[in-house]
Amino acid sequence: MKKLLVVAVLCASAAPLSAETFQIDPVHSAITFKVRHMMVSNVGGRFGKFSGSFDYEKGKPKTWKTEATIDPASLNTDNEQRDGHLKSPDFFDVAKCPVMSFKSTKVVAVKGDMAKLYGDLTMHCITKPVILDLEIVGTTSDAKGSHAGATATGTIHRKDFDMVWNKTLDAGGVALSDDVQITIEVEGGNKKG
Secondary structure, X not given: OOOEOOOOOOEOOOOOOOOEEXXXXXXXXXXXXXXXXXXXXXXEEXXXXXXXXXXXXXXXXXXXXXXXXXXHHHEEOOOHHHHXXXXXXXXXXXXXXXXXXXXXEEEEEEEOOEEEEEEEEEEOOEEEEEEEEEEEEEEEEEOOEEEEXXXXXXXXXXXXXOOOOOOEOOOOOEOEEEEEEXXXXXXXXXXXX
């Protein structure tokens, strides 16, 4: 089943044998978004179905990479009418564009475990480059294998993806901002043997 992502994570290695590949664990991960509504508040939502992987090697951000997909039909804002509108041709058009995806192109170190994650985001059947702020939260291991976590945040402009629906308010302004804030919290696992 095809799925979609707006995810941001990690790394591969210049020495491929030393990098670990982690499979994203959707039970311990989240992809959320929020947009300014009526110029006065932020309304948020999340995607419930996504998958992907990332390669990570500590201290080598130039080798980090990630690839993920998200199912836009799995979006949930806790309001059935709003969800239906977001799935319509005015926004995600899930019937025509059933997959969102993200594929990293490079990672640039900032400081310590902080970096800039560059990649191509495909949403609403349109692919555009995006840059996300990336933080490697940490790594650990247990009897099941290795685990790694990362957080990626950023702002995308929905009109870049031809999501142009809006409504002018009687008092001035518009119903929705063009900017959408995204937050991706990812935990991945690498099973032993």
